[in-house]
Amino acid sequence: MLSVGKSKKEVVTEFRQSEILAAARRVFASRGFHDSTIEDVAEAAGIAKGTIYLYYASKLDLYWAALKAGIVAMVEEAERQMAAVATVREKMQAFIASKINYAEAQKDFFRVYFSEFGNALTHPAEMQREFKQLYLGQARMLSQVIADGVRRKELRPLAPESAALAIADLTRGMIVQRMVGWSKASVDDDIQFVFDLIWKGLSNR
Amino acid sequence: MLSVGKSKKEVVTEFRQSEILAAARRVFASRGFHDSTIEDVAEAAGIAKGTIYLYYASKLDLYWAALKAGIVAMVEEAERQMAAVATVREKMQAFIASKINYAEAQKDFFRVYFSEFGNALTHPAEMQREFKQLYLGQARMLSQVIADGVRRKELRPLAPESAALAIADLTRGMIVQRMVGWSKASVDDDIQFVFDLIWKGLSNR
Amino acid sequence: MLSVGKSKKEVVTEFRQSEILAAARRVFASRGFHDSTIEDVAEAAGIAKGTIYLYYASKLDLYWAALKAGIVAMVEEAERQMAAVATVREKMQAFIASKINYAEAQKDFFRVYFSEFGNALTHPAEMQREFKQLYLGQARMLSQVIADGVRRKELRPLAPESAALAIADLTRGMIVQRMVGWSKASVDDDIQFVFDLIWKGLSNR
Amino acid sequence: MLSVGKSKKEVVTEFRQSEILAAARRVFASRGFHDSTIEDVAEAAGIAKGTIYLYYASKLDLYWAALKAGIVAMVEEAERQMAAVATVREKMQAFIASKINYAEAQKDFFRVYFSEFGNALTHPAEMQREFKQLYLGQARMLSQVIADGVRRKELRPLAPESAALAIADLTRGMIVQRMVGWSKASVDDDIQFVFDLIWKGLSNR
DNA sequence: GATGAATGAGCGTTCATTCAT
DNA sequence: GATGAATGAACGCTCATTCAT
Numbered sequence: 004m005l006s007v008g009k010s011k012k013e014v015v016t017e018f019r020q021s022e023i024l025a026a027a028r029r030v031f032a033s034r035g036f037h038d039s040t041i042e043d044v045a046e047a048a049g050i051a052k053g054t055i056y057l058y059y060a061s062k063l064d065l066y067w068a069a070l071k072a073g074i075v076a077m078v079e080e081a082e083r084q085m086a087a088v089a090t091v092r093e094k095m096q097a098f099i100a101s102k103i104n105y106a107e108a109q110k111d112f113f114r115v116y117f118s119e120f121g122n123a124l125t126h127p128a129e130m131q132r133e134f135k136q137l138y139l140g141q142a143r144m145l146s147q148v149i150a151d152g153v154r155r156k157e158l159r160p161l162a163p164e165s166a167a168l169a170i171a172d173l174t175r176g177m178i179v180q181r182m183v184g185w186s187k188a189s190v191d192d193d194i195q196f197v198f199d200l201i202w203k204g205l206s207n208r
Numbered sequence: 209m210l211s212v213g214k215s216k217k218e219v220v221t222e223f224r225q226s227e228i229l230a231a232a233r234r235v236f237a238s239r240g241f242h243d244s245t246i247e248d249v250a251e252a253a254g255i256a257k258g259t260i261y262l263y264y265a266s267k268l269d270l271y272w273a274a275l276k277a278g279i280v281a282m283v284e285e286a287e288r289q290m291a292a293v294a295t296v297r298e299k300m301q302a303f304i305a306s307k308i309n310y311a312e313a314q315k316d317f318f319r320v321y322f323s324e325f326g327n328a329l330t331h332p333a334e335m336q337r338e339f340k341q342l343y344l345g346q347a348r349m350l351s352q353v354i355a356d357g358v359r360r361k362e363l364r365p366l367a368p369e370s371a372a373l374a375i376a377d378l379t380r381g382m383i384v385q386r387m388v389g390w391s392k393a394s395v396d397d398d399i400q401f402v403f404d405l406i407w408k409g410l411s412n413r
Numbered sequence: 414m415l416s417v418g419k420s421k422k423e424v425v426t427e428f429r430q431s432e433i434l435a436a437a438r439r440v441f442a443s444r445g446f447h448d449s450t451i452e453d454v455a456e457a458a459g460i461a462k463g464t465i466y467l468y469y470a471s472k473l474d475l476y477w478a479a480l481k482a483g484i485v486a487m488v489e490e491a492e493r494q495m496a497a498v499a500t501v502r503e504k505m506q507a508f509i510a511s512k513i514n515y516a517e518a519q520k521d522f523f524r525v526y527f528s529e530f531g532n533a534l535t536h537p538a539e540m541q542r543e544f545k546q547l548y549l550g551q552a553r554m555l556s557q558v559i560a561d562g563v564r565r566k567e568l569r570p571l572a573p574e575s576a577a578l579a580i581a582d583l584t585r586g587m588i589v590q591r592m593v594g595w596s597k598a599s600v601d602d603d604i605q606f607v608f609d610l611i612w613k614g615l616s617n618r
Numbered sequence: 619m620l621s622v623g624k625s626k627k628e629v630v631t632e633f634r635q636s637e638i639l640a641a642a643r644r645v646f647a648s649r650g651f652h653d654s655t656i657e658d659v660a661e662a663a664g665i666a667k668g669t670i671y672l673y674y675a676s677k678l679d680l681y682w683a684a685l686k687a688g689i690v691a692m693v694e695e696a697e698r699q700m701a702a703v704a705t706v707r708e709k710m711q712a713f714i715a716s717k718i719n720y721a722e723a724q725k726d727f728f729r730v731y732f733s734e735f736g737n738a739l740t741h742p743a744e745m746q747r748e749f750k751q752l753y754l755g756q757a758r759m760l761s762q763v764i765a766d767g768v769r770r771k772e773l774r775p776l777a778p779e780s781a782a783l784a785i786a787d788l789t790r791g792m793i794v795q796r797m798v799g800w801s802k803a804s805v806d807d808d809i810q811f812v813f814d815l816i817w818k819g820l821s822n823r
Numbered sequence: 824g825a826t827g828a829a830t831g832a833g834c835g836t837t838c839a840t841t842c843a844t
Numbered sequence: 845g846a847t848g849a850a851t852g853a854a855c856g857c858t859c860a861t862t863c864a865t
Contacts, residue, residue: 015845035327035331036242037242040837040838040839041838041839041840042838042839045848050846050847051846051847051848052839052840052847052848053840053841053842053846053847053848054845054846054847056839056840056841057845057846061839061840062838062839062840118327121322121323121324121325121327122240122323122327131388135388135390139390159408161401161404162401165391165393165401166405168381168385168390169378169381169382169401169402169405171381172377172378172380172381172382173374173377173378173381175377175381176373176374176376176377176378176380176381177374177377180373183336183340185340185344185373186370196366196367196370197374199409200371200374200409200410201409202409203364203408203409203410204404204405204406204407204408204409204410205405205408205409217828220828221828224828245854245855245856246855246856246857247855247856255829255830256829256830256831257830257831257856257857258829258830258831258857258858258859259828259829259830261856261857261858262827262828262829266856266857267855267856267857425824446652447651447652450858450859450860451859451860451861452859452860460825460826461825461826461827462826462827462860462861463825463826463827463861463862463863464824464825464826466860466861466862467824467825471860471861472859472860472861532650532733541798545798545800549800569818571811572811575801575803575811576815578791578795578800579788579791579792579811579812579815581791582787582788582790582791582792583784583787583788583791585787585791586783586784586786586787586788586790586791587784587787590783593746593750595750595754595783596780606776606777606780607784609819610781610784610819610820611819612819613774613818613819613820614814614815614816614817614818614819614820615815615818615819627849630849631849634849655833655834655835656834656835656836657834657835665850665851666850666851666852667835667836667851667852668836668837668838668850668851668852669849669850669851671835671836671837672848672849672850676835676836677834677835677836
């Protein structure tokens, strides 16, 4: 089977885009959306201001692109980790561990991500909708696992989606605590803490 | 004749300040900090732009004042509700219920509040410190209740502060879900869901 | 002989005005016209902002009033000193000494005065005219003395007005040098220097 | 082919800067620093407001740049004129003539210059220092000539620096008189008047 | 008369976006 | 495609002036 068909131009374009995205993530993470300038991102990416507009139509566009790319990567990482283990218990633990570890490795992205999460509430409707899709996407696989657990009676009967969101919230809270420096425990201890709480809260007895 | 001690001027000043604060809350809630202008707030308050500067030194000042006033009121409300009941279990439930109910009643404020919570991660250090104080303040009373519960063996042994933050996170998550319209359940059902999860997660057996 | 006729009200008014004027002079001198606020002057005078508008119609008005009052006092002082001596030579020396000494004593005023002198060139025509009157007023007595000296052949024949302005310029320059700290000589030495130069420049042989 | 070394970009930049400077000089001259707006300067230069900030960091910066450029040109002109003649007497005359003629040709600049000279007294220390340097710079060559004259006994013994400042003051005064319209004499007559006064005042016998 | 809270026009500065090279 | 000079709308903040008390 021959080349999947990316022309040289497309490759260059993708490379540029990912470079810009990485720069954007760094910049937005350190200064927030409003206090970052396109110039900042351009400098961080080592290109000229105008070039960014060849790849993204506006500052907001760039921001969303950076955010989306990060979320997709994050979700994929979680999926990978969850697919690698077998039981409901393990999968839930994998989800939590994957998120917390990912956050440790990608602090930049998480800063943007949480910042956006807060702002989403004050954002235009259209943006909220899209953000919701992305956010729920990651909860979906978790809620399937939970539904499975409920079916097998490993978990007590409860709405899988609500439970999934609860897990996400708890994990999120722990990540923030670590990020802001309120938690001094080891990564593994914090993962264990969240999992314990959740497992005791959800399991059947 | 007992003078309650406030001169007419002081009364007027307080009234103006609270009017401005209310307008600020509304405006910041609907558009976020950066996309709100002082002019917007002034209009919402029915006064002139310059007048705001008679009461608050800067846009940021006004923002913080609106935020702080709201947090203080929120914490007081929670304290009141928790003080009104006796057992550890009831107090925990009171905390959760108080928060969720308060959020229903004060949607404006919560929008600002969560927005800030996200942005805190990208904010100047000094602001983070103050915000942290306010945020931890509300967790403090909860962690005392938990410590009490642990002492009485009603709760399994765990770090009270971490547990308190976990409760706050879970409650927060539920409020956001309701706010964004992802939860269609009744307020009481949602309160119950959070409490169940927490109680099962934390209690001894 | 009875009262010269100032009612109590007028006395109060005059007192207020002179207090305000003094405050204005101090404030304008230290910060310049544009960087001084009416509030500054009010504070310096120990009264409320609005009160100033009972005595002066605008900030500019107040400024001019402060300037004029100072110039009048300065001119009167020079007249007094010049009237106290007899010869042309002494009168010229008296003028120079009076100005330099007055400047030492009234640094505030001179700062405003010179500042205005510079700005006069960029000021509206009407203001320039009035300023010109005041400025020439002080040169007038000097030019009469010079005319007298020319008539008596003590001075070589030259246009009295031009000579008067030249004396004023030289004196002014010395005052500025002292004010800015470029001259380290004693007041008397500086007076002598200016006078020597002038006298040699103007006298007949 | 010899490249003189300026890239096209540099040429454009220099052109823009000098255009802006010229516009600034005109505007500041006619309205003064505080009553001129950046918008005014931009309009006068036929460019957009923002463009000015590409070349000057602030309004004050622009002002100083306009002032400095003018002073440097003025000093160079005087140096040229003085270098072209041989005797002490001629050099002093050249200084006076150069200044007065330059003022006739550059009324805009002189208006700004004198305005600044007055304001210098109320300006922040740092600015005064720089202005002092520029101002003294022009007096320096004059005081060397005077020192020379004193050495050759052409001038009576006196402090060269004080004498230089006196010449500058007198010249300055004459320029102002011409500028404000108080002198109706011809340029040459006014030059002669100042020179006569100075020469008689300074020369030996 | 005296006050000082309220007003709102005005300005310096920033920065997302455009477009000629 | 890449650049970065140019643009101009937008906004935070100031302060002279007014006027109800």
